[in-house]
Amino acid sequence: MSDDQDIVDWVHFERSRTELGPGFIRILGYFREDGAKSVSQIEQAMREQNTAALVIPAHTLKGESRQLGAEPMAKIAELIETTARFCVESRRFPDELVPEVVELRKMFEQTVELFDKATNPLLSRSRPAASGFGRKANNQTFGRI
Known part of the structure; x- marks a missing residue:
């Protein structure tokens, strides 16, 4: 999944950006914070073999990911959530979820x-080439008398 399009549905992302308007960056910040927390909680639950503790953070991550167009991540979170729910009912630990x-x-x-590159103009700018066409621009005397 190295292609950006495989990780983020940019049409959905931009639609969410438009719908959320000025609050979009704030929502993106929540995603970054809550998502990191959810991923850590899922990892901790796996280490502790606490099946029930997998459900809520996976559910949260699934919803936030779908809201922003990160469907592949939402699918992984959904698999973790549904498998954990099933395992809670059957009273077993889902060892098979380790790769996910x-x-x-x-x-x-x-x-x-990818979200940072799409929303932060400083990250999305390309670096100028080391050697370009023609003379190097020199603005050192601009505005001097």
Whole structure:
């Protein structure tokens, strides 16, 4: 899943951005904070083998991811949530979720990085080439008498 389009549905992302208006950046900040917290809680629940503790953070992450167009992350969180709910009922621990929990951390970090590039003009600007066409611009004397 190295392609940006595979990680974020940019059409959905931009639609959410338009609908949320000025509050979008604040919502994105909540996603960053709450998402990191949810991923950490899921990892901790796996370490402690606490099946019930997987459900709420996975559910939270699923909803927030879908709101912003991060469907692959939402699908991983949904799988963790539904499997954990089933395992709570059947009174067993979902060892089979270890690969998804590992993937969730990577997916979250990639998603946040892409969101930052899409919303932070300083990160989205490309660096000028080391050598360009023609003479190097020199504005050192601009405005001097």
